[in-house]
Amino acid sequence: MTTTYLAGLSRRAFLGATASAGAAALACPGILRAQGATIKVGVPTILSGRVAILGETASIGLKMAVDAVNASGGIDGRQIELVIRDTKGKPDEAARLTRELISSDGCQIILDCEASGGAFAVHEVVRDTGTYCVHAISETSSLTADPANRAAWIFRAGRQGIHDAIPGGLYAAELAEAGVKRWATCSPDYAYGRDTTAEFMEFLKVFAPQVELVGESWPKAFQPDYTENITNVLNIAPEALYTCLWGGDLVAFFDQASLYGLFDQFQTVAVNMGDAPVLEAIRNLPAGIHSGNRYHKDVPDSAANEQWNTDYRKSGKLPTNWGWQAYTGARFVLEALAATGGDLNRDKLSEATRGRKIESPHGVDGTVTMREEDNTLVGYALGYGKTIPQDPYLTDFQPTPWDVILEHEAEWKKRKGFI
Amino acid sequence: MLDLPALLNCFAATSCLITQASTGVIIGMLLFLVASGVTLIFGVLHVVNFAHGAFYMIGAYVAWSAYDATGSYYVAVAAGALVAAxxxxxxxxxxxxxxxxxxxxxxxxxxxxxxxxxxxxxxxIWGAEYLAMGIPAEFRVPPFRFAGGVIPPFYIFLVCAALAVAFASLMLIRYSHFGKIVRAAAQNATMVSVLGIRVPIYFAALFGLGCALAGMAGALAAPVRSLTPGMGLSILIDSFIVTVIGGMGSIPGALLAALVLGLTRSFGSLGFPLFVDGATFTMMVAILVFRPQGLLGERVTR
Known part of the structure; x- marks a missing residue:
């Protein structure tokens, strides 16, 4: 039997080298961290089916924010990796994928880009697992407004339904002052449509008590034919119509309703009309439809927003409401990571997010804030305008000051028993 | 849930009655257009084409592109039907x-x-964004008003197109040489083939015709639909309800069922707005239980 030795490496030298390497690894985890693993951010969103475009535009918004940080060296030398998963718009799938992102993919941050149904499913998972999470898309107010749903490590970085309902109510009240008193509604028949419509009508009556709700029509989500709803509204003969149909459903509704001359007969408030793909998809956009801003390149009318719009369009897609919200959600996550120096500790990240004010092309004054008291976004551009048939499609925009929104929001919370 | 006064008021007012009755016919004819292809293929080949919605989608998208290129709605409809076929x-x-x-x-x-x-x-090919064709210029006119009721000219055109499809399909299958051969081949393919007729070509042609009807329905309805990947799914369910109620394979049955469903939807949206879908499915269940062959379907002996 023969024994062989590694040439040139004595036992003493080997031990010394091993000890030094071990000491370095124990003493300086930062060295390993800086050179090693990326920071994984899990993103459940909708990438297939009829609203796939929204998940795609949300993903573009996320990548804009993350690519900018990665290009400048990452967080503390570590790159950010987005782990995006398709929930197909199904809440059970959203819950399953979020658990998988946390347990199998090793994501310690969830940036939720799901619609309301899925967002509540994601919410339950991150509450249960205690994972730091930013909801970027869901507008359902109770997600963060209701204390029963709240957790210190969960945030909302998108618009909140009640924030939209107050400017909507104020704007519509001006129409009511001009004599438009009989209102009808036609909104999608699920939680978002029911809640948003109820909130709008609630505030319209707060600002214009003389208004009367004379009829409601509730088409199903993704219904292809709206003829029965349109003629139903025609028979009610209101003086104004409110709808929160959105995306492709709104486009189909408008084309079908214009055949009946619906928009020549009364005022229409279509809160989701102001999203760029909707405005550009409707070929014969009627003038004078009232809409919320959703995402618009002139709202706010600033150089930063114009630049963001130009940068976004380089992706080949038009920016949507989901696009700016996902971008904003990613910005909060990145700023929190920068503040903790890449530390993924949930409580440290939450502490760094709560109350944080960031520069934003979508803020009224160039900034938006994660409000401390309920972990929700405030300060973004809000208001209503009117459509015109050519670019920029939405004009006469009337912004609502945030002090007015906050005052009425506080009263609403009291009425709801949230504070 | 039940709003009987609204329904009775509608029956008492001519304008409402005309608008809702015409709405029922319009909804019904649109349903028939999309269901006719399923009925035709099942009636002859006894194959349930679950991919019907995909051909509807192909027709709509091809029509969108053709309309964009030529500006002609009629060329767009022909292109949609042809490519689907x-x-x-x-x-x-x-x-x-x-x-x-x-x-x-x-x-x-x-x-x-x-x-x-x-x-x-x-x-x-077309992207995930929803697309809209927009109403063709010739139909961008104010709706007809008749005794206070409102009827858009574009829908009158669609109703006429649906009736023409019903008539032509019926003639083709019942009385044409082609129809007789295909029906005979479906009964006994071997016997027909020994007569020197290439059965697979006839089967393929009939299947193509059914798909052309689906494509044409998609193209005809494209101006009033938003086009999205997966749009065929929503009409597939409607098509099967019409086919089941009318009688699997019966074109007159599908026409009758589509009309019944259309009128249920239009008057139901006034009288029982929360139970319109429920009423349609209740009808389907009742038909399956009490008259499984459908309204005008032939009883199958087993």
Whole structure:
């Protein structure tokens, strides 16, 4: 039997080298961290089916924010990796994928880009697992407004339904002052449509008590034919119509309703009309439809927003409401990571997010804030305008000051028993 | 839930009655247009084309492109029907013809795979964004007003197109040489083939015709629909309800069922707005239980 030795490496030298390497690894985890693993951010969103475009535009918004940080060296030398998963718009799938992102993919941050149904499913998972999470898309107010749903490590970085309902109510009240008193509604028949419509009508009556709700029509989500709803509204003969149909459903509704001359007969408030793909998809956009801003390149009318719009369009897609919200959600996550120096500790990240004010092309004054008291976004551009048939499609925009929104929001919370 | 006063008021007012009755006919005829292809293929070949919605989608998207290129709605409808027919024939030859004799589950799986492939192909070619064709210029006119009721000219055109499709399909299958051969071949393919007739060509042609009807329905309705990948799914369910209530394979039955469903939807949206879908499915269940062959379907002896 023969024994062989590694040439040139004595036992003493080997031990010394091993000890030094071990000491370095124990003493300086930062060295390993800086050179090693990326920071994984899990993103459940909708990438297939009829609203796939929204998940795609949300993903573009996320990548804009993350690519900018990665290009400048990452967080503390570590790159950010987005782990995006398709929930197909199904809440059970959203819950399953979020658990998988946390347990199998090793994501310690969830940036939720799901619609309301899925967002509540994601919410339950991150509450249960205690994972730091930013909801970027869901507008359902109770997600963060209701204390029963709240957790210190969960945030909302998108618009909140009640924030939209107050400017909507104020704007519509001006129409009511001009004599438009009989209102009808036609909104999608699920939680978002029911809640948003109820909130709008609630505030319209707060600002214009003389208004009367004379009829409601509730088409199903993704219904292809709206003829029965349109003629139903025609028979009610209101003086104004409110709808929160959105995306492709709104486009189909408008084309079908214009055949009946619906928009020549009364005022229409279509809160989701102001999203760029909707405005550009409707070929014969009627003038004078009232809409919320959703995402618009002139709202706010600033150089930063114009630049963001130009940068976004380089992706080949038009920016949507989901696009700016996902971008904003990613910005909060990145700023929190920068503040903790890449530390993924949930409580440290939450502490760094709560109350944080960031520069934003979508803020009224160039900034938006994660409000401390309920972990929700405030300060973004809000208001209503009117459509015109050519670019920029939405004009006469009337912004609502945030002090007015906050005052009425506080009263609403009291009425709801949230504070 | 039940708003009987609204329904009774409507029956008392001519304007409402005309608007709602015409709405019922319009909804019904649109339903018939999309269901006619399913009925035709099942009536003759006894194959349930679960991929019907995919051909509806192909027709709509091709029409969108053709309309964009030519500006002519009629050329767009023809292009939509033609491309759907060509894709349908290829699908029949390459896939469905190989599972004619297999069980229903196998046919369902093949069709479902095709639907998913089509959805992704549409996403690659036209993108995931919703597209809108817009109302063709010739139909961008104020609606007709008749005794206070409102009827859009575009829908009158669609109703006429649906009736023409019903009439032409019926003539073709019942009285034409082609129809007789296909029906005979479906009964006994071997016997027809020994007469020197190439049965597979006839089957493929009929399948292509059914798909052309689906494509034409998609193209005709494209101006009033938003086009999205997966848009065929929503009409597939409607098509099957019409086909089941009317009687599997019966074109007059499908026409009658579509009218009944259309009127239920239009008057139901006033009288029982929260139970319109419930009423349609209740009708379907009642038909399945008490008259399984459908309103005008032929009783099948087992």
């Amino acid at each position: 060509v894709v349908g024939i290829l699908f029949e030859r390459l896939a469905i013809s190989r599972v004619y004799k297999e069980n229903l589950l196998m046919q369902l799986l093949v069709c479902y795979a095709f639907v998913l492939i089509c959805d992704d192909a549409v996403k690659i």
